[in-house]
Amino acid sequence: MSPLRFPTCPRRALVVALGAALTACSSAPAYRPPSVDVPAHYAGAGTGTEATPATSWTAAAPAADAPRGAWWRVFGDTQLNALEARVDVSNQSVRKALADLDAARAMTDFQRAGLLPTLTAGAAQSRYRTSANKQGASLAGKTVPDYAIGATATWEPDVFGRLRDEVDSARANAQASAADLEAVRLAVTAQLAADYFDLRSLDAQKRLLDDSVRGYASALRIVQNQQRNGAIDASAVAQAQTQLDSTRTQARDIDVNRAQLEHAIATLTGEPASNFSLPPAPADYRVPAIPAGLPSQLMERRPDIAAAQRRVAAANAEIGAARAAFFPNLVLSASAGLESSFFAPWLSAPSLFWSLGPQLVGTLFDGGKRSATLRAKTAQYDGTVAQYRQTVLGAFEQVENQLSALQALADESATQQRAAQAAQQALSLTTRRYDAGAVSYLDVVTSQTIALTNERDAVVIEGRRMAACVRLIEALGGTWDAPESKNE
Structure with a gap:
């Protein structure tokens, strides 16, 4: 023509x-963020967290690309801080998400260029x-x-708004990619912190087992001397040998699990496992008070919620572009x-x-292609709305799970500490009775096993509390109004 x-x-x-x-x-429908049911407060807020009084709900304004902050500093662990600092530089998952963001921003520029001659x-x-x-x-x-x-x-003058709707869709997708980047950063840093505290828990258990092995080896030498002197029979020696070898096996199993966690931390920091090592160190269990805040604030903190909401906006703009296809192009x-x-x-x-x-x-007849495209874009919009609401529900579930876990673990820690102290006292009394000839060596072995088991359980619970703290911070979006850690 x-x-x-x-x-x-x-x-x-x-x-x-x-x-x-x-x-x-x-030509796009007027966009409004999808409505969701938001509770006034968390059911699990209580022990181990700062409960925030319920107030009226406010509309959420997700900060799609807001940095989550160095939240791990709240634990005051310099080694953890050093490891977390390497995530942005070396972690390949973060670099992949950053490349995806650059591609999404380039697509926005591409669509915007369509408005120009x-x-x-x-x-x-x-x-x-x-x-x-x-x-x-x-x-x-x-x-x-x-x-x-x-x-x-x-x-092409954008008379019916098709080009502008495509620009809006690309811009919303770029904002979603920015939120995806922050979600990846949050997930990687949280996994690193969880693995780190699990490793320190294994270090504490290994020290208990190594101390026990030395004590059991010394006890075995004593009962062997007693057997040679005819004071006891061979059963006591067999019991002491069994206890020593069993504890050595447990210590060796700790080494296997620790190596795997060390390799996982190496991967998260972007370093080959063969080149990475993390020396054992004492576990510093300081459970911070984490303010859960309001459920409505969760919708502003969580980067995955922000990404889902921006994808709803992108799908809404794509409906406009599909509608504009029914009009002629100038x-x-x-x-x-x-x-x-x-x-x-x-x-x-x-x-x-x-x-x-x-x-x-203008197209006069296309066999229903434009109508089918519009129906498809409308269905995609409905799907993104459902995904957004599911993301919000999943976020509330994660927060509630970790709040409940922290409350239960706080109670478990208190009772387990008392159990460990009681088991240690029972061991001391049984040892005295054995020295006085009132009980057999089997009673001593039983008391030692109970004491060691309770001490290990106490260490395990403290490690689980630290991991639950990390997961709660992750579930809350990785940021809150908390005082700066003294250990910067």
Whole structure:
């Protein structure tokens, strides 16, 4: 279809097109964040957290790309701080999410460029010959050279908002990718902290077992001497040997589990497991008070909720683009250049050619493609809304799980500490009775086993409390108004 020419009024056509573009309206439905049921307070807020009084619900404004902050500093562990600092630099999952964000932002720039004119230019030289047997042709049987240079400008005024809706969709997807990046950072740093505290828990258990092995080895030598002197029979020696070897086996099993956690930490920090080592160190269990805040604040803190909400906005804008496909497209085009059959007069005024005009093109029949596309985009929007609401429900579930876990583990820690103290006292009394000949060595072995088991259980519970703290921070979105740690 050849463009209409308006050689006498190019400015008027341009003014009309600019006015149409500036007054373009979006075809997308008015966007509102999906509604969700938000409780007034957390059911599990209590022991181990700062409960916040319930207030009226406020509309959430997710901070899609807000940094989660160095939340791990609340634990005051310098080794953990050093490991976490390596995540942004070396972790490959974070680098992948960062690359995805760069790609999404580039797509936004690509869509935004569609609002601007496109300018092309070119030069060509050719020779052609018309058949000598072609009747009525003035150039029949002649070879004609052709020299041409020209430029063409095209612009599609966004009259019905299709291009703007595509830009809005790309921008919302870029914001979702920014939130995805923060979600990956939060997940990686939380996993690193959880693995770190699990490793320190194993270090504490290993020290208990190593101390027990040394004590049991010393006890075995004593009962062996007593057997040689005829004071006891071989059963006491067998019991002591069994206890020693069993404890050595447990200590060796700790080494296996610790190595696996060490390798996992190496991967999270972006270093080959073969090149990484983390020396044993005492476990410093300081469970911080974590303010859970209001459930409505969770929707502002969680990066995955922010990402889901921005994807709903992107799907809403895509509905607008699908609706705009039912309207015709207006394209303005202009071209100008020089063309001649001889090179000598190429730059003279008679060689000039130009054209200017609008083109209005619309689809009259497509077999229902546009209707199907609109239905698909509407269904995709409904799916993103459902995914958003499911993400919110899952976030509340995670917070409640960790709040309940912290409360239960706090109670378990208190009772287990008392049990460990009682078992240690029972061991001391049984040992005295054995020295006095009132009980057999089997009673001593039993008391030692009970004492060691209770001490290990106490250490395990404290490690679980630290891991639950990490998971609660992750469930809350990795940030809250908490005082800065003294150990920076």
